[in-house]
Amino acid sequence: NAGVTQTPKFQVLKTGQSMxxxxxxxxxxNSMYWYRQDPGMGLRLIYYSASExxxxxGEVPNGYNVSRLNKREFSLxxxxxxxxxxxxxFCASSIPGKQETQYFGPxxxxxxx
Amino acid sequence: GENxxxxxxxxxxxxxxxxxxxxxxxxxxxxxxxxxxxxLGKRPQLIIDIRSxxxxxxxxxxxxxxxxxxxxxxxHITETQPEDSAVYFCAAILSGGYQxxxxxxxxxxxxxx
Numbered sequence: 001n002a003g004v005t006q007t008p009k010f011q012v013l014k015t016g017q018s019m020x021x022x023x024x025x026x027x028x029x030n031s032m033y034w035y036r037q038d039p040g041m042g043l044r045l046i047y048y049s050a051s052e053x054x055x056x057x058g059e060v061p062n063g064y065n066v067s068r069l070n071k072r073e074f075s076l077x078x079x080x081x082x083x084x085x086x087x088x089x090f091c092a093s094s095i096p097g098k099q100e101t102q103y104f105g106p107x108x109x110x111x112x113x
Numbered sequence: 114g115e116n117x118x119x120x121x122x123x124x125x126x127x128x129x130x131x132x133x134x135x136x137x138x139x140x141x142x143x144x145x146x147x148x149x150x151x152x153l154g155k156r157p158q159l160i161i162d163i164r165s166x167x168x169x170x171x172x173x174x175x176x177x178x179x180x181x182x183x184x185x186x187x188x189h190i191t192e193t194q195p196e197d198s199a200v201y202f203c204a205a206i207l208s209g210g211y212q213x214x215x216x217x218x219x220x221x222x223x224x225x226x
Binding site: 033040041042043044046090100101102104105106107 | 120122145147155156157158159163202206210214216217218219
């Protein structure tokens, strides 16, 4: 049982490049989330997926897109990276209504030059 | 939407002393309040939580109190140890269906040996 996994762990991009951050969970959780963490700003929700087949915007969705590929996988795509997207990205999953604990992945550190 | 304020942003205590971190929330409908601990370079992990029908919860050296009327909740760590040094995040959640999660901005706790 690996919990929540994320790839890659670290990535350097040039402005304008695109990339997809991958997230998978093996806990059979319905809901999955993408957060970004910046110094002094805590965890801010980018997008979430309440269940397979649904996605919704969070607090800071601009510049990102997501895909809930199946119940296990939830990917985050940056179509044209900008220096303002330099951050640490965390994926999380949970079972809403039963256990509200969010289980976080190890994070992806992204640097956009 | 929900707004969570967390104070202080940094806190230094001597080993063995107590530490208190406070959070206030704005949405009276929020009904679940977890606390996460994030060690340097690691993922956030749940350490304790409290639901709106409970005023206090304790787990060994860690306790959380909730004042629904004033809409604030606090984390108390007694007999602090160097391994308690980390960033602590509070969150306010409207449970049920999709969990609307709002995190505080974090408190960096340093326990001085």
